[in-house]
Amino acid sequence: MSLTLPSYPQPDGRGRYGRFGGRYVPETLIPALDELEAAYQAAKADPAFLNELGRLFKEFVGRPSPLYLAQRLTDHAGGAKIYLKREDFNYTGAHKINNCLAQALLAVRMGKRRVIAETGAGQHGVASATAAALLGLDCVVYMGAEDIRRQALNVFRMRLLGAEVREVTSGTSTLKDATNEAIRDWVTNVRDTFYILGSVVGPHPYPAMVRDFQAVIGEEVKVQLQVVEGRSAPDAIVACVGGGSNAIGIFAPYAYLPEGERPRLIGTEAAGEGVESGRHAASMAGGRVGVLHGSMMYLLNDDEGQIVPPHSISAGLDYPGIGPEHCHYSETGVAEYVPVTDAQALEALQLLTRLEGIIPALESAHAVYHAVRLAQELGPEGVIVVNLSGRGDKDVAEVMRLLEMERDQDLLDKDVERVIEEVVA
Amino acid sequence: MTATLTRGAERIHAAFDRAKEEGRAAFMPFMTAGYPSAEEFPAVVDTLLAHADLLEVGIPYSDPLGDGPTVQRASEQALAGGTSTRRTLALVKDLRERHDTPIVVMTYVNPIYAVGPREFMRLCKDAGVDGLILPDLPPDQDLEIADLAAEHGLAVTFLIAPTSTPGRVRLVADACTGFLYAVSVTGVTGAREGSALGEVPAMLALAREHARVPVAVGFGVKDAATAHQVARVADGVVVGSAFINAVREGQDVGTLAASIAEGCRR
Numbered sequence: 001m002s003l004t005l006p007s008y009p010q011p012d013g014r015g016r017y018g019r020f021g022g023r024y025v026p027e028t029l030i031p032a033l034d035e036l037e038a039a040y041q042a043a044k045a046d047p048a049f050l051n052e053l054g055r056l057f058k059e060f061v062g063r064p065s066p067l068y069l070a071q072r073l074t075d076h077a078g079g080a081k082i083y084l085k086r087e088d089f090n091y092t093g094a095h096k097i098n099n100c101l102a103q104a105l106l107a108v109r110m111g112k113r114r115v116i117a118e119t120g121a122g123q124h125g126v127a128s129a130t131a132a133a134l135l136g137l138d139c140v141v142y143m144g145a146e147d148i149r150r151q152a153l154n155v156f157r158m159r160l161l162g163a164e165v166r167e168v169t170s171g172t173s174t175l176k177d178a179t180n181e182a183i184r185d186w187v188t189n190v191r192d193t194f195y196i197l198g199s200v201v202g203p204h205p206y207p208a209m210v211r212d213f214q215a216v217i218g219e220e221v222k223v224q225l226q227v228v229e230g231r232s233a234p235d236a237i238v239a240c241v242g243g244g245s246n247a248i249g250i251f252a253p254y255a256y257l258p259e260g261e262r263p264r265l266i267g268t269e270a271a272g273e274g275v276e277s278g279r280h281a282a283s284m285a286g287g288r289v290g291v292l293h294g295s296m297m298y299l300l301n302d303d304e305g306q307i308v309p310p311h312s313i314s315a316g317l318d319y320p321g322i323g324p325e326h327c328h329y330s331e332t333g334v335a336e337y338v339p340v341t342d343a344q345a346l347e348a349l350q351l352l353t354r355l356e357g358i359i360p361a362l363e364s365a366h367a368v369y370h371a372v373r374l375a376q377e378l379g380p381e382g383v384i385v386v387n388l389s390g391r392g393d394k395d396v397a398e399v400m401r402l403l404e405m406e407r408d409q410d411l412l413d414k415d416v417e418r419v420i421e422e423v424v425a
Numbered sequence: 426m427t428a429t430l431t432r433g434a435e436r437i438h439a440a441f442d443r444a445k446e447e448g449r450a451a452f453m454p455f456m457t458a459g460y461p462s463a464e465e466f467p468a469v470v471d472t473l474l475a476h477a478d479l480l481e482v483g484i485p486y487s488d489p490l491g492d493g494p495t496v497q498r499a500s501e502q503a504l505a506g507g508t509s510t511r512r513t514l515a516l517v518k519d520l521r522e523r524h525d526t527p528i529v530v531m532t533y534v535n536p537i538y539a540v541g542p543r544e545f546m547r548l549c550k551d552a553g554v555d556g557l558i559l560p561d562l563p564p565d566q567d568l569e570i571a572d573l574a575a576e577h578g579l580a581v582t583f584l585i586a587p588t589s590t591p592g593r594v595r596l597v598a599d600a601c602t603g604f605l606y607a608v609s610v611t612g613v614t615g616a617r618e619g620s621a622l623g624e625v626p627a628m629l630a631l632a633r634e635h636a637r638v639p640v641a642v643g644f645g646v647k648d649a650a651t652a653h654q655v656a657r658v659a660d661g662v663v664v665g666s667a668f669i670n671a672v673r674e675g676q677d678v679g680t681l682a683a684s685i686a687e688g689c690r691r
């Protein structure tokens with residue numbers, strides 16, 4: 001499979017998407033970012049690099065991933081047709097592998113034998129460890145102590161793949177702190193280390209580069225939808241947003257179309273226990289503009305600029321910021337961002353599992369939930385594509401715990417009712 | 426440039442000049458505001474100020490990605506004790522009433538944006554701050570912050586690193602109005618084993634070609650010996666993590682400060 005990496009009008013020459021993005025990092029890293037940008041531009045134009053990446057996408061990842069008409073979900077929703085872009089089919093279980101393989105190939109090209117990565121849910125860590133094993137690179141993955149506990153299986157997979165998983169206990173012991181730690185490692189070992197960043201966040205050129213590597217998702221949808229629907233653009237595309245890489249991957253190939261040809265692009269943010277509750281990871285709905293991990297974006301931070309720890313049922317969305325290109329899409333009306341709660345995601349996960357036999361990742365379940373709503377709004381003429389960013393294997397233990405808790409709560413409520421009845425009688 | 430020197434820049438340059446006349450590199454201790462607690466911080470800093478030519482005060486921040494574990498833990502402790510941006514500037518204001526030594530505030534950019542750049546500069550001016558050190562703001566990222574600082578009489582300091590290319594050194598040096606901060610190693614803050622000079626000499630030679638302001642070196646200076654290494658080549662010596670470690674371990678901060686100040690003699 002011959003691959004071309006897209007070129008989009010954003011960011012500008014300074015790595016800005018409107019007022020978002022940029023490079024707010026220690027000076028030590030600036031030359032490394034310049035070097036990365038140059039290496040990426042050269043790789044993008046090099047047939048050898050593109051052929052190798054195309055081959056790995058096909059033979060190692062299993063691309064193209066299917067575009068699947070979810071008929072029973074569509075019937076249930078009672079409106080627009082719902083297609084699922086099956087990134088859950090990818091080897092290692094999520095879209096993350098696209099970006100990791102591409103960055104690891106770039107690392108090899110740049111002569112770096114050591115790669116580092118940060119991970120929350122463990123998906124990006126597993127993908128990085130996999131790419132490192134495939135290409136014979138040393139790999140260190142930073143992961144918060146809290147996430148290590150929640151994602152024991154992925155931790156084991158990384159170790160089995162030969163990666164060193166370093167536990168991070170600073171700050172809140174979650175993804176944002178793992179990212180801080182990875183950046184500190186990079187600052188220290190910048191001359192011989194390649195940082196495989198996991199989403200469309202971080203200093204320029206990361207958001208642009210990760211987008212380009214993930215854009216294969218949207219590019220495939222264009223071709224696949226043309227075959228089944230006779231048009232390359234659906235009416236709406238829905239994708240979950242943590243940092244925002246799977247969403248940008250499916251949005252970007254459509255985002256720069258003229259307004260009349262552009263589908264509605266909708267990102268679902270993790271609203272946790274509700275945006276009002278303060279326990280959420282909805283940076284757009286519940287945050288304000290700030291700087292974290294090298295880039296200006298919507299951010300959960302208090303009125304003195306301290307980062308507010310996010311909360312989501314899904315570790316992969318549990319990030320206090322959102323990629324700068326999404327922030328720009330939001331401000332310019334190119335895309336919409338809607339909050340979806342933990343409970344709604346859990347409901348959607350069960351719905352998709354029962355109706356289609358597909359257990360989605362908790363992250364992706366946020367998108368599924370909104371798609372069902374949107375299908376009703378759009379009506380039977382409409383076509384929706386949902387990015388099913390990953391599969392739910394990693395989440396089943398957590399889901400089991402949550403559902404059992406729910407059931408116990410039901411039983412408890414019934415007990416209370418019974419006691420009340422007895423007392424009243 | 427010299428024609429438009431701000432009040433803060435003049436005071437900072439004067440402090441470097443005084444040290445130089447006395448045959449020393451300027452000694453600049455750093456302490457995280459509100460560490461070990463808001464109550465104990467003033468006494469710790471009084472001890473440092475007895476030996477300092479300039480003082481660096483850090484605004485505690487939740488995600489200090491240019492700092493190593495020592496400063497990060499100090500920040501966490503200070504934040505847990507309720508010290509944040511406004512409280513830091515109130516602490517500086519109190520210090521200013523008792524001391525005339527120039528004070529520069531080290532801050533990541535997010536606290537500046539959260540308070541609002543103009544309001545932040547106004548608060549700094551009110552508190553008697555002389556300058557700002559901005560570890561995650563390469564000067565070409567935001568041209569407004571330096572202008573606003575100047576408007577409020579404050580000097581700004583940006584950093585160069587051993588990885589900086591000649592072009593970057595020139596750009597950063599040009600943007601500094603207080604002093605130029607040269608990071609001695611590729612890495613984050615923290616006391617470390619071995620020489621603090623690291624890759625300094627070559628970088629410093631380059632920096633001196635371009636800078637019209639004094640050049641200070643920091644990261645990894647921890648005692649009189651390492652301070653002396655640096656003092657021989659730089660105009661100023663910054664020491665942070667070693668003092669935080671001393672406070673944490675209950676050592677006599679005054680003795681350490683006196684010995685490092687002595688090490689700054691050439």
Ligand SMILES: Cc1ncc(COP(=O)(O)O)c(C=O)c1O
Pocket residue numbers: 094095096120121122123124198199200240241242243244245246247315316317361363364389390391
């Ligand atoms: C399955 C899945 N979907 C989505 C995400 C969120 O990442 P992003 O917002 O970058 O797509 C993750 C991150 O771990 C994930 O594992």
